[in-house]
Amino acid sequence: MEEVTMLKAVLLDISGVLTEDGEALPGALEAVARLQERDLTLRFLTNTSRRTSAKVCEDLQALGFDVAPAQVFTAPGAIRRYLARHRLCPYLLIHERLEPEFADLPSGQPDAVVLGDAEQRLDYAHLDEAFRLLLDGAPLLAVGTNRYFRQAGTLHLDAGPFVRALEYAAGVEAHVLGKPAGDFFHAVLEEAGVAPDEALMVGDDVECDVVAAMDVGLQACLVRSGKYCAGDEDKAPEARCEASLADLVEALLATR
Template sequence: MNEIRGVLLDLSGVLYLGDRPLSGAVDAVARLQGSGMPVRYITNTTRRTRAQIHLMMAGMGFSIAEDEIFTAPGAVRAALKRDGLTPLLLIHPDLEPEFADFPGDVPDAVVLGDAGDSFTYKNLNRAFRLLMGGAPLLAMGNNRYFREADGLSLDIGPFLKALEYAADVQGTVLGKPSSDFFHGAVSDMGLEPDQVLMVGDDVEADVQGALDAGLQACLVRTGKYRPGDEGRIEAGRSRVADDLSAVVDGLAV
């Protein structure tokens, strides 16, 4: 393996859970920053804007710059602007400010995030009809589930699969595990993919996605991690650590 010269960190499940930092995470991030190694923060979180995420993390004690946070909603925004699309937003109400500058009439694309209670039959059926008319489907991820303070919850993936199946279309995933999403954060550090370590709790979107994008990866046993996840990765391809503090210990910074 090449020398690690930069680190990408997943947020929920690696740095915090709900509104509380995970044990040792604040200190581990500070140690990474103090080493001079560039760090970027990469997330499929779609219930908060980037500004809200930054404010929340500051309240937990993390000292990072807002422009170091790379979000799936940000990637979707860029794609909509690039292609001149008007979105039908199937997203969480708390994320709506991120798309406030897009017109809401006559949508010609479907944008799928973690809509929570807004995943109603009426909203899903409206999206389905638009897709049947030829609109593209843009998704902020394809994660199966995530961990909240009270347990595991359905994420975007099951609803993405339902719409793809019903409309016989293939959605475009613009968050993790998209290689372009990982490469955007890597490029921001001025590094090559194989020089960067991705740390995450999701064996598919974080770890396998990073490996497929040419990065190194480490699975942490926090957040949504479940016993046996290590066995879903080809032997020798990924590191495994108990938590972020253990990862930083292993980097000797």
């Protein structure tokens, strides 16, 4: 297959592809190790907004994955870099465990709203404060537009519905800095030194991982693990679809 022979990088979504509920998915450790034995650049991507970038890397290492901090790209990390570059002071509507990610930023009167999966903080008082800041002209910076995530075998609301609520109420459009934003994928590709058509994105979210990656020119594979639901592959008929990362790696390496 021509697209496989030119493959130089594999971008791996973490939750639902490598891990679920804090454990490595069957075959994931071996699959990553096999990719690392080949001349392929690996990057690990996540929109999670309940853990810092450092914690994400630490957790992967604890499970046995050979991952370096520079290989991990998170949506909150992208937001922190954006805030620092534009010298913005954020109103952080985020999970308490994520606060260290933004600890080095200046404090003061907020002039930007950062919205992630804040769990219990996504109450009326916090959303109303964010709404007032948006009316005053603060930009809305979002980790992503994911509608839900999977935990302990069930689906739960993610940050996306709350992003849409604030957009609707304040009449603004969020600047999404994680998946499915094209800028997020381009930043990863630029750091890895590969062109879009030389990289394969592997994810369990057909919209935010697979379709979004293909929209910016990447190859993509949907795995039937994590938040995958039957029929998702019909939304991205041009993408590969495999039962798991292990099955994908087996197929990829068989053609190299």
